[in-house]
Amino acid sequence: MRAWTPVAIPRLEVSGPEVRLHDTATGERREVTPESGPARLYVCGITPYDATHLGHAATYVGFDLLNRAWRNAGHAVTYVQNVTDVDDPLLERATEVGVDWQELAQRETELFGQDMAALRVLPPEVYLGAVESIPLVIELVRRLEETGSVYRVDDDLYFSVTADPAFGELSGWTRDQMLAVVGDRGGDPDRPGKKDPLDCVLWRAERPGEPAWDSPYGRGRPGWHVECTAIALEHLGTAFDVQAGGSDLVFPHHEMCAAEAQVAVPGQPFARTYAHAGMVGFDGEKMSKSRGNLVFVSALRNSDVDPMAIRLALLRHHYRADWEWTDDELLGAVDTLAEWRGALSLGAGAPAAPVVPAVLDALADDLDAPRAVAAVQAWVDATLGHDGPADTSDPHAAATVHQLLDAALGLAL
Template sequence: MRSWSAPDIVPLPGTGGPLRVHDTATGRIRTTTPGSTAGMYACGITPYDAAHLGHAFTYLTFDLVNRVWRDAGHDVNYVQNTTDIDDPLLERAEATGVDWRDLAHREIDVFREDMAALSIIPPTSYVGVVESVDLISELAVRIRETGAAYEIDGDLYFSSAAASKFGEISNLDREEMLDLFGQRGGDPQRVEKKDPLDWLLWRAERPGEPAWDSPLGRGRPGWHIECSAIALDRLGPSFDLNGGGSDLIFPHHEMGAAETRCATGQPNAHNHLHVGMVGLNGEKMSKSLGNLVFVSKLRQQGVDPAVIRLAMLSHHYRAPWEWTDAELPAAAERAERWRAATALGSGPDAAPVLAAVRASLAEDLDSPAALAAVDAWASAALTEGGADTEAPGLVRTTVDTLLGVKL
């Protein structure tokens, strides 16, 4: 599956330092230690509606990881999926009278346009579930061969009792797991299962539903295993960073990690990064609640994508936050000040700004601190001036290369 056009990345003088991020599994900020090529996987959208700001905030976060690693001299093998077959997509297609494939293609196109407009570096591999059915069924067979899976009427389930380190990502107790599993696409109520926490690897064909031939019989993938299979194929086990929104910690990432460990004996990733939820009117912004602010709608209204990006960058990725009517005006005013300052013929020395932005982003992607460093330089340039004729250009490149904001 094709991704989207890549923004131009202008190299900066020198190199950035190692990236440190908060690892969900350990609860600590840890230094990432990639080799010459860093491996990263981010869970993509289920394309039954357009991408909202919660999605954009997640992919902005992984874009910052990508930029910091590149600035530190690493190549980045970034893999992202799109779940172009799943229950929510089928349900929306039926409700709207649209073929599920047409719905998925339409919304993926909008997503690509949004990501390109926001200067998100595209994945090295952008992979759909439909094109990966063979990979997914092969992984399910491997898991079954270990004895960790069992069948109920043609459906293949992973036995949670066979997951040697179940809970290693989320650190939740059983009661919390059961509650979230029921809320987030699981079927703890199915009485035939050995344990309510067992999850579906392969769903046998149902009348009227799409299905594919496989060694497991005709059917389609369950949830969780698609990301495990794609990541193993494109990155192998024990890659550098896995993540997504914080609502994916359990069950999605916990169960995916168990699948990888069962099939390979290794963890799926060294670090797990999760992004705080974006709210609106006191609720998490989500498709199920319908309280959404769409990137595509903002763009249609003429909002500068750089302003949308700046509005999101003003929030730290791990902290849940609320979108309000004040976000865009504040970001637009910041963009105007930065553009005015970098349009000057000279300004204060910009080397400290580059160093401060690098240091802020390297320390758990502290984008608000990075913005504050540029704010201080812009204020000094506009009020006090400066003699360095190279400074405006260096600040402009710093902002573009590390923050992804085009001035």
């Protein structure tokens, strides 16, 4: 599977500081400097049964800031992302709308890539679908079998979560908290024959009318969690720098991924840091297909909304915050971009030297985009004279700030 086309990032004359990121597992902010070689990042991808909504966009724009902050600190980055291009929600949606599931997956994956390109999200170096990853999943299941952590229920294979002594440490959830949500998040806690209600499926045997592939365990398809585990282990190894995604993936998805990996490769953590983006709401509820309150990036783009205004609206909220989208969010971003472009068009402006480290420092401090945006706005205010006489003392200011906006914030103005 091919990702969207990469964009050139301006090279700044000033290096950014090392990045510190909030770690979900410890609740602490920690430095995520790679120990050697490139920084290694895995961000869980979409299940392509519907177009990219603003909740998705907020997550991928948020972790695009991490990718850029690492690069501005002088590190190469290996970024891996999956696409869950076969799973129950996709198959259910295809049946609902009367479309072949493969056609639906391909169409929505392509639309997602177009949305990400429009928002200037840097593409992953490895972009792999669940179908493509089936050989990796089979190999991982074989390794887990050798540890005794795999068992059958009818013709399905399950993973015993108790095989990982650290299970639960990532989320910090109690067993009762886990049981309260696992059934609504892809699990099947009430299935007879399971050793533990929390155990997750590794290989789902073929059902009538569903796609299936050959394997040593019979025809079937991968479970949800094992797909990401197998892809990450193959392309990033263990103890990679950051696993990221929306906060709704903390449990069960990321907890299960970590458990499977840590049983398959004992003595090594799956990831060194776990980072999670907040949820975006609309009309008083988290955006979700079931609630019918989705705002689609493609719909905004098709109505001639500047994608940079969408990105700026997202950047005005810290990536870990839960917040609610309104039309005023977008209108305010459109007005702000017009003002920023006006300041940049002058060429000369207020001294750019202070704003460069202010933006880079903010983003290195747990991806604090709102503080970075405020630093740019302060430069615009000084340049346009909002709080006193206009300052155009730096003849190269606009060029410097223009590069900074693109390299650090992904705003091409």
